[in-house]
Amino acid sequence: MVTPIDDVIDQVDNTLCAACFDAIYCAINNKLLQWLVEKNVSCPIFVTWMIADHNGNDELRGCIGTLSPVPISQIGHYAKMSAFEDTRFPPISGDELPRLMCGVSLLHTYEAAANPHDWEIGKHGVIVKFEQNGRQYSATYLPEVAEEHNMSREDAVKQLVRKAGYRGALSQELLSSVKVTRYQSKKLKLSFREYASLEHDGESEQ
The missing domain is CATH 3.30.700.20 (Hypothetical protein ph0010; domain 1)
Known part of the structure; x- marks a missing residue:
């Protein structure tokens, strides 16, 4: 088992x-x-x-x-x-x-975040998922990444959107639609x- x-x-x-x-x-x-x-x-x-x-x-x-x-x-x-x-x-x-x-x-310890900024830098890793023009995108940062690179939560989410392969405009509408799962490591x-x-x-x- x-x-x-x-x-x-x-x-x-x-x-x-x-x-x-x-x-x-x-x-x-x-x-x-x-x-x-x-x-x-x-x-x-x-x-x-x-x-x-x-x-x-x-x-x-x-x-x-x-x-x-x-x-x-x-x-x-x-x-x-x-x-x-x-x-x-x-x-x-x-x-x-x-x-x-x-x-x-x-x-x-995977948990659905209440919003894209509902996680703690240095404690949580994050997985972002979103859909744009019929395509699914996702990417993750391990818990230490945002802290080691002095990212804010907002910066981390934006960079994860880019890491996922999205190259369009980072509109507020898009960023608000991002679903975040937080986890620990x-x-x-x-x-x-x-x-x-x-x-x-x-x-x-x-």
């Missing part, structure tokens, strides 16, 4: 990030996986890779996930998609591994150095 993520959110830890590192390390080096995620839990997942530049600042290197619930045992699949298939970036290479930071976002982080130093017995999240 699959356990809802809301019931066990406090029980998951950054061994999920270790499984992500393991997935891409083994893919690059043609080795067998060591970290296996066994917990029978499903939720929406995003895997984010950040890389330290020569000044020590972290830059986005890849981010892919799904807003539909999937078993967290599939975390390695999304780790590799984020590392190798994010079309904004070239695939991550082996020599980049030591500078990587992995972030795993487990999304939970448990964010887990692990550096490659921490991953390399972990001792394990081949399993995580029993």
Whole structure:
């Protein structure tokens, strides 16, 4: 039986990030996986890779996930998609591994917002959905995005409309028609150095 993520959110830890590192390390080096995620839990997942530049600042290197619930045992699949298939970036290479930071976002507590601004920056991620000229649009920001980029709620909604692919005028009528779903996220982080130093017995999240 699959356990809802809301019931066990406090029980998951950054061994999920270790499984992500393991997935891409083994893919690059043609080795067998060591970290296996066994917990029978499903939720929406995003895997984010950040890389330290020569000044020590972290830059986005890849981010892919799904807003539909999937078993967290599939975390390695999304780790590799984020590392190798994010079309904004070239695939991550082996020599980049030591500078990587992995972030795993487990999304939970979905709620319909009363209006496009009914959410809290830094706490809620948001999904916008709207229809224009018979076409459906949607896009999301994880909870940390608006805060990290100093966006207001209004700015975030406008940028999400653009992220969804809409290129028309941002009229007040359009913005008022946007439906927002807010959610929360448990964010887990692990550096490659921490991953390399972990001792394990081949399993995580029993």
